[in-house]
Amino acid sequence: MFSRLREDIANIIERDPAARNAWEVVTCYPGFQAIVLHRLAGWFWRHDLKWIGRFISYLTRIFTAIEIHPGATIGRRVFIDHGFGVVIGETAEVGDDCTIYQGVTLGGTSLNKGTKRHPTLGTGVIIGAGAKVLGGFTIGAGAKVGSNAVVVKEVPAGATAVGNPARIVQKDNGNPKDAVAARMFAAYGVMPGGDDPLSKALHGLIDNAATQEQQIEKILAALKCSGIGCETLPELDKFDPASLNRLVQ
Known part of the structure; x- marks a missing residue:
């Protein structure tokens, strides 16, 4: 448990230039706090203590303004930056090294219980501020979703999606240096020169x-x-x- 906490703190300090030290991350970063409490809520949820899991999730929403259903799956080193208004649904899966900005919704479009209603984010996905990803499809590894985009269908790995409804702009050129730069910056899921395809x-x-x-x-x-x-x-x-x-x- 403590190794995961150290990993999360180091990840935030590495990826956010505003983070100065571990104490600041622990006490002042609602994204970090929401993920830690989600792990606790998820433990109760998986052990059939579902009301306790939901109640912890509810308290987390009050204190952090981030709502993560205890049934959602959150990978390692996930960074929820600012986080205000983030909603992650029950069957959502967030891969390792993803970045989610404020106002993001990983929502469902189906009312059928027991089905995959919410999206799956591959490794290293960036979801820009205000974006809505709605449905039980996959956002491929390394993909980026621009600010305020509304995604209702699958996004290929390495692609960038912008607009409402979202359209694919470009695919990663495979250059490792560019890939690292994109992960380190791409501040709101929009790359330089990433014009609307229309x-x-x-x-x-x-x-x-x-x-x-x-x-x-x-x-x-x-x-x-x-x-x-x-x-x-x-x-x-x-x-x-x-x-x-x-x-x-």
Whole structure:
């Protein structure tokens, strides 16, 4: 038990630059306190003392503003940062080395008892502030969920999901240094340059339209030089890709 406590404290000090020492973590970090009390509540839950487990969970919610059902499975070195408003459901499974920020819900969408209703987080998953992960699917190892995203389907390992409903933005490039940097920072589950995929698609369409317009102008000029006339159409406003790109930023 004490080795797990030391491991959790060292993990928080390593991953949070605001943490100065072990005493501060023990007394001032509600995420640490919630996980320690969850282990106690889970022990009672697994030994068929379910009311005591739920009551400890209830008291933990009052003191930390973090609600973890005693039936949930929490791995090693899980860091709940700030933590206010975090809700983790009964059948949720959180893998080792995960990071969960404030306002996150790992919720269920089914009312059927005895079924897997809540999500499973693989190793090293980062869930950004305010994100909602709803359903009994898996978020793959090393995946990231952006702030305020609403995830209702599986996210592949190493992918980043943003938006409502969440869409896959990118996959990890496999560079070990980048993977470490992502785990150490990615402060709210959003990586630099991680634009909304819808916005990226619109930028691509605008750039493609601008390229086509330039090609058409060159073709018309070449035809005119060859003495081939083309029907004159009414003059339209000049296509301005820069202004359109600004509109969808």
